[in-house]
Amino acid sequence: MLNELALKATNIVKYFYEPTKFQVLKSVSLEVPKGEFVSLVGKSGCGKSTLMYILSTMDTDYEGEISINGEKLTGKKQNFLASFRNANIGFVFQFHYLLPEFSALQNVMIPALKLAKFSKKEIEERAYQKLELLGLREQALKPASKLSGGQQQRVAIARALINDPAIIMGDEPTGNLDSVNTQNVFEIFQELTKTFKQTIIAVTHDDEFAQKSDRVIEMKDGHIV
Amino acid sequence: MRLTLQIAFTQMMARKKQTAVATLGVTFGIGMFILMVSFMTGINILLEETMLSATPHIRIYHEVKASKTSIIDEVQTGAQFMNVVHHIKPKDEKLNVKNGLMIAENLRQEPEVLGVSPQLTSQVFYNFGPIQLNGSLMGVQILEENKLFDLRSKLVAGRIEDVLASHNGLLMGVGLAKKLNMKVGDKVTISTPKGTLKLMQVVGIFKYGIGAIDDVRSYTNLPTVQKILGKDSRYVTDISLKLKDYYQAKRIAQIYEKKYEYKCEDWETANATILVSFTLRNIITYTVSITLLVVAGFGIYNIMNMTIYEKMKDIAILKAMGFAGGDVREIFLIQALTIGFMGAATGLMLGFILSVWVGTIPFDSGGFLAMNTFPINYDIRYYIIGFVFSILTTFLAGLFPSIRASKIDPIQILRG
Ligand SMILES: Nc1ncnc2c1ncn2[C@@H]1O[C@H](COP(=O)(O)OP(=O)(O)O)[C@@H](O)[C@H]1O
Ligand SMILES: [Mg+2]
Numbered sequence: 001m002l003n004e005l006a007l008k009a010t011n012i013v014k015y016f017y018e019p020t021k022f023q024v025l026k027s028v029s030l031e032v033p034k035g036e037f038v039s040l041v042g043k044s045g046c047g048k049s050t051l052m053y054i055l056s057t058m059d060t061d062y063e064g065e066i067s068i069n070g071e072k073l074t075g076k077k078q079n080f081l082a083s084f085r086n087a088n089i090g091f092v093f094q095f096h097y098l099l100p101e102f103s104a105l106q107n108v109m110i111p112a113l114k115l116a117k118f119s120k121k122e123i124e125e126r127a128y129q130k131l132e133l134l135g136l137r138e139q140a141l142k143p144a145s146k147l148s149g150g151q152q153q154r155v156a157i158a159r160a161l162i163n164d165p166a167i168i169m170g171d172e173p174t175g176n177l178d179s180v181n182t183q184n185v186f187e188i189f190q191e192l193t194k195t196f197k198q199t200i201i202a203v204t205h206d207d208e209f210a211q212k213s214d215r216v217i218e219m220k221d222g223h224i225v
Numbered sequence: 226m227r228l229t230l231q232i233a234f235t236q237m238m239a240r241k242k243q244t245a246v247a248t249l250g251v252t253f254g255i256g257m258f259i260l261m262v263s264f265m266t267g268i269n270i271l272l273e274e275t276m277l278s279a280t281p282h283i284r285i286y287h288e289v290k291a292s293k294t295s296i297i298d299e300v301q302t303g304a305q306f307m308n309v310v311h312h313i314k315p316k317d318e319k320l321n322v323k324n325g326l327m328i329a330e331n332l333r334q335e336p337e338v339l340g341v342s343p344q345l346t347s348q349v350f351y352n353f354g355p356i357q358l359n360g361s362l363m364g365v366q367i368l369e370e371n372k373l374f375d376l377r378s379k380l381v382a383g384r385i386e387d388v389l390a391s392h393n394g395l396l397m398g399v400g401l402a403k404k405l406n407m408k409v410g411d412k413v414t415i416s417t418p419k420g421t422l423k424l425m426q427v428v429g430i431f432k433y434g435i436g437a438i439d440d441v442r443s444y445t446n447l448p449t450v451q452k453i454l455g456k457d458s459r460y461v462t463d464i465s466l467k468l469k470d471y472y473q474a475k476r477i478a479q480i481y482e483k484k485y486e487y488k489c490e491d492w493e494t495a496n497a498t499i500l501v502s503f504t505l506r507n508i509i510t511y512t513v514s515i516t517l518l519v520v521a522g523f524g525i526y527n528i529m530n531m532t533i534y535e536k537m538k539d540i541a542i543l544k545a546m547g548f549a550g551g552d553v554r555e556i557f558l559i560q561a562l563t564i565g566f567m568g569a570a571t572g573l574m575l576g577f578i579l580s581v582w583v584g585t586i587p588f589d590s591g592g593f594l595a596m597n598t599f600p601i602n603y604d605i606r607y608y609i610i611g612f613v614f615s616i617l618t619t620f621l622a623g624l625f626p627s628i629r630a631s632k633i634d635p636i637q638i639l640r641g
Contacts, residue, residue, distance in 0.1 A: 049640070053636055053639070053640070056545075058544075058545055058635055058636050058639070059636045078549070078550065079549040079550065079551070082544060082547050082548060082549045082550075083547055083549065084547075085545065085546070085547045086546060086547020086548075087547070091545060091546075093545075093639060095641070097538065097541075097542050097545075097639070098542075099232075099539050099542060099543075100239075100539075101235050101236055101238070101239035102235060106235075110228070110232075110543075110546065111546045111547060113228045113231075114228060114546065114547055114548060114552075115547070116228075159546075
């Protein structure tokens with residue numbers, strides 16, 4: 001069980017062609033077993049976000065191979081990857097990205113409604129639980145556009161958790177949070193990995209956050225060091 | 226509710242103004258279409274009805290033709306002859322339809338025929354003091370004629386039965402009566418082209434609402450005209466027919482022409498010029514309406530494109546959360562179609578209300594046509610056409626932006 005891999009990336013190479021051809025990732029390989037809480041650190045511009053987008057299957061323009069839960073995802077069709085993400089990956093973006101017209105609750109519910117594994121009533125209940133977990137129960141019915149940056153980021157975290165994904169990826173998920181909320185999110189993540197064997201890969205600039213996690217992976221100039 | 230539907234509606238509710246503007250475009254397009262079609266076809270129907278109220282569906286008469294060959298061509302045939310005859314004139318043929326009354330009787334038995342009225346028409350002068358007015362005198366079996374053209378309802382004075390009761394009773398067109406300053410009971414002397422004079426008495430005045438008839442025609446009993454012209458009691462020049470389905474007139478006329486060997490003219494041929502104006506009106510209606518709808522369609526296209534441009538981030542988030550390209554396309558198509566539905570519904574209402582309003586505007590046709598207000602044709606078919614057309618337009622207008630939205634690569638936008 002412990003040896004089972006949640007994520008396996010082999011020799012990932014990524015180029016950007018604008019404004020000039022430029023190699024961002026230089027043969028990155030990475031293995032994350034199930035239930036591990038991994039922090040990804042490194043200087044700004046070293047390619048952390050780029051790697052996260054590739055690992056989360058959203059960016060398909062790379063060389064190398066990616067498997068999640070033992071399923072090879074490289075070369076799969078966009079629609080397949082979309083429904084795969086919906087069921088298996090929770091993602092918290094570097095900039096929060098909620099749908100502004102919808103309430104916090106609705107934002108959390110949408111990926112679950114899309115997955116349609118539970119009834120709407122159950123989904124609503126679950127969404128309230130996740131918001132509660134992140135201390136946002138009172139904000140549930142507010143439109144996302146009326147929330148503060150930190151609140152929006154926590155709603156995005158709640159949204160990433162709603163489908164109980166095997167892997168939760170965060171690109172600086174606590175970047176906008178104060179220390180109390182950062183601590184809270186850290187505890188939630190730890191609980192998810194310990195109790196529910198979910199896997200977390202989080203980019204962070206917070207050294208304390210990184211040190212407390214199971215493993216710290218450091219990147220430098222497109223390499224893992 | 227379907228998730229895509231819910232997302233589409235929520236987004237539209239958040240941008241009520243743009244949604245309203247796009248909807249109004251369709252509303253006006255469809256509204257104008259309904260108004261124009263109702264009005265134009267209203268005119269067409271009025272004209273057609275007016276025309277048919279006085280025109281037989283089929284008129285059978287003896288067409289006088291100059292013979293193309295002279296008698297000498299029939300006698301001296303062969304290559305050795307060259308016959309030259311200048312300006313051949315018609316023979317002094319009788320203008321009547323031989324056995325007209327028999328034919329009329331025959332036609333009455335035909336299942337497609339509604340009514341038959343044999344007639345004898347003569348050009349006459351109406352003598353009014355020193356002035357002579359040109360006109361026509363139509364000898365009819367007045368009750369048959371009434372069956373065909375509902376003469377009774379066209380009478381502005383007098384009674385039909387009074388024509389039957391007297392041998393010189395006259396039903397006079399309202400325009401003619403005005404020119405001659407005639408009232409019911411007044412007498413008028415008419416003269417035929419052959420010089421016969423006859424004193425007649427006006428017993429009724431009719432009005433078809435068509436100047437070409439009201440200004441020249443009078444009706445009297447068939448035998449009276451036969452006597453004035455010195456013809457026998459079987460002599461008739463025209464047979465007027467009404468059919469059960471007047472759109473069959475052309476086909477049936479051809480059959481009768483073969484059968485009776487007389488000219489059978491259907492109403493469409495007789496009124497070809499008016500029918501051309503029908504076609505023109507229809508063309509105008511559809512061109513203008515389609516233009517309006519295309520403009521509305523472009524409005525929707527623009528607004529959809531703008532919406533999608535502004536919603537790039539949201540589309541990227543949806544895709545990142547697991548929405549497929551097809552889901553995104555659905556969301557925006559739903560928005561376009563919703564605009565189409567709302568625009569169609571409000572447009573049909575607007576069109577109906579405008580039609581009702583235009584239908585109350587007084588219009589004076591100068592006595593030419595029997596109408597006081599603009600004619601409006603309420604036909605559910607045009608409402609269905611308008612509805613289908615607006616849905617189709619908005620669907621096409623929304624389709625291309627929606628496809629574009631479905632192809633947006635989320636990563637491009639999320640990277641910023
Ligand atoms: N869309 C892009 N086009 C070209 N270069 C890019 C693009 N996105 C990022 N980069 C470059 O790639 C490198 C890595 O970026 P990124 O992965 O965002 O770094 P990090 O998240 O570690 O700060 C940077 O040098 C950045 O300028
Ligand atoms: Mg970054």
